Amino acid sequence: MHPLDYFLGLMSIDMGIDLGTANTLVYVVGEGIALNEPTVVAVKPGTNHVLLNGHAVGVNAKEMLEKAPANISVIRPLKDGVIADFDITEAMLRHFILKVHKRKWGIRPRIIIAIPSGITTVEKRAVVNSAERAGAREVYLISEPKAAAIGVGLPVGEPVASMIVDIGGGTTEVAVISLGDIFTHISLRTGGDKIDEALVQYIKRTYNLDIGYRTAERIKIQIGSAFPLKEELTMEIRGRDSIAGLPRATTIGSEEVREALQGPILAILDAVKSTLENTGAELSSDLIETGMVMVGGGSQIRGFDRLISEETGLPVKVADDPMTAVVRGTGHLLENIEMYKDVLRDEELQS
Template sequence: MFAKDIGIDLGTASILVYVKGKGVVLREPSVVAMDKDKGTLLKVGTEAQQMLGRTPGNIVAIRPLREGVISDFDMTERMLKEFIRKAASFRLFKPRVVICVPSGITEVEERAVVDAGIQAGARRVFLIEEPLAAAIGAGIDITKPDGHMIVDIGGGTTDIAVISLGGIVESTSIKIAGDQFDEAIIKYIRRKHNVLIGERTAEEIKMQIGCVFPRPEEQTFEVKGRCLMTGLPRVFTVTSSEMIEAFEEVSTRILEAIHGVLERTPPELVADISTNGIVMTGGGSLVWGFDKLIESHTGIETHVADDAISCVAYGTGKSLEWVGDMQDGTMNISRRKQMNN
C-alpha cells in the first residue's frame, strides 16, 4: 500500500500528526520516558507525561524539544519514529512528511529537524513556518494581497507574523510562551507563598484560573505543594488576580514583540491588519483574556481562532497539497511558494 503524506506539528509541549485524507489522527505530549541503564525507550506521549517528576533513579522522563527546537536529537528521532509508526500504520512505501518549525529557526536547527524526520522513517521531509501553517489552519486565504497578523503562542516559542501574498512580510519568534507561563507560576508561588510546586501543578493552575486580564469574577484554585520552611506538604488557595501579577512579565514581553512587528510592517499592511484584526492561535492563546489584553494595548480587534491548539496541525495538513510542487526538502514551503509565484 502507498504511504499517505503526513503533516507534523512538532511542538515543544505536544505533537499533532495530520494524515492526508484523515485529518488529525494523533495528539500527544512531546515527552519520552527511557531506561537510563539499558538505553531503551519505555513510553512515549501521554504515558510518558504521567511519569514526569515521578520516576525512580534508572528511569528518566524528558521533553526532547525545548523552546521550539530539538534539544535531544536521539530522543526526538525515536519519538518521531513512534508517532509516524502509529499514524501511518503498515505501508510499503515511506511517507513524505511536512514538519512545522518556528519562523526564527536557524539553518542548523532546520537541518536537525529534517534529519530527525528522515531517520524516523520519512521518505522526504519538507518544512513550513508556524505562522503560515497557523494562518492556513485558521481559515485565512494567505494568497491574497491582503495583510493578516498571526500571533501563535505555543509551548516553547511565540511566533508573530504579518502575512500577505502567500509569504511572511515581517515576523519575529521569541522563546517566551506556554512553558514560561508555567515557570512564572512556580516562581510566583515560591516567592509569595514559600511553597514549591511541580510543572504539572503549574500547568493545571494555568489552565484552571490563569489569566492576563481581570476576570469578571474572581476564581480560586487549591494548590498542594511542599513548604520550603518546614519541608512538609502544604495546601493553600491562589486567586485569578494573583495570576495576572504572576504573568505580568511574560505577557509584557509578548506584547512588546507584537508592537515591534507592527512598527516594522509597511503602512498599507498595517491598515489591512486594523481592518482584518489580529488572529491568535496555539495553546498559549487560550490563557484567559489574552485577546482582550492585546486589543487594549494595540487598539486592533483581536480574536482567538476556533480550535486554536490544532490550527498549526490543520495548516500543515492542508499544505500537503503543495508537496508535489516542491523539489528541495530542506526549503521552507513558504519560500518555495514565493519562488514559484
C-alpha cells in the same frame, strides 16, 4: 529540476507534522488529525531506549513527568521550539510515525513538518535529519505561522495583511503574511513554559511553597488570566513547604496569578507591538479591519485577546480549536496543493 516543480509533480505528501515543544500532532492526508500527544518520552537513563516496550511516549510519558524514580528519565526533547535532544526526538518521531502509518503504504512516508520561523539552518537540518532517521522518505519544511494562517482559513495568498499570534509551549511566533510570504515576524523563545516557570517562582517567593511544573500548568489553565476577570477565581494548590519540607495546601486567587504571569505576558505583548511597528503602512492599514488571529495553547489564557486588543486598538480573535491550527494548516496545504502553489517557497520545501 526545480525543487518546486518536483514537489508539485509528486503531489502526494502523506503526512503533516506539528513538532511542538509541548505537543506533537500528525495529520494524515485523507484522514485528518491522526495523532495529538505531548512531546514527552520516558527512557532508560543515559540511553534512548523508550520504556514499556516503546509505549512510554506522549500521554503515557507525560503522566510520569516529575514523578519518576531514578531508574526512569522522563524527557521533553524540545526546548524553546527547537530540538534539544536529537536522539530522543528521533525515537519519539519513529514511534509516532509508526503509530499512524501502520502498514498501510508499505513504503516510508513523505512528510512536511512545521517549524518555527526563527530557527537557524543548523536547527532546520536537525529537524530534517531526525525525521529522516525516524523513517521518513522525504522531508519538507514549512514555517509555523504560515501553516497556522492556512489552518485558520486566512487569505494567505492575497495582497492583504494576515496576522497570526501563535503562543505555544516554548515559543511565541508573531507574523504578518501577505501574498504567500511572511512580510515581518518575531519569534520569541517565551511561551507557556516560561509562564509556568514564573508561577512556580512566584509561589515559592510568596508562600514558601514548592510546586511542580505540572501543578503550575494546572493553575494557569484553571484560573490564569491576562486581563481582570468579571468574577475573580480561586483554587486550592498543593506542594511542599520549602522550609519544613512537608506537604502543604493553600488557596490562591486569580488576581495574584495574573500578577505572577505578568513578566512573560508583557514580553509577548511587546513582540506583538514590535511586529506592528515593523509592518509597512499599506499592510498596517489592512490590519485595522482584519486584526489578528491568536492560535496555540497559550492563546487560551483568559483575557489575553482582550489585553492585546486594548493595547493595540486592533480586533483580536482566538481561533476555534487553536491548538490544532498548525497541523490542520499542513493538512489543508497537502490536500489542496495546487491552490497553494504560490504560498510555498523553494527554501521551505528543500529537504
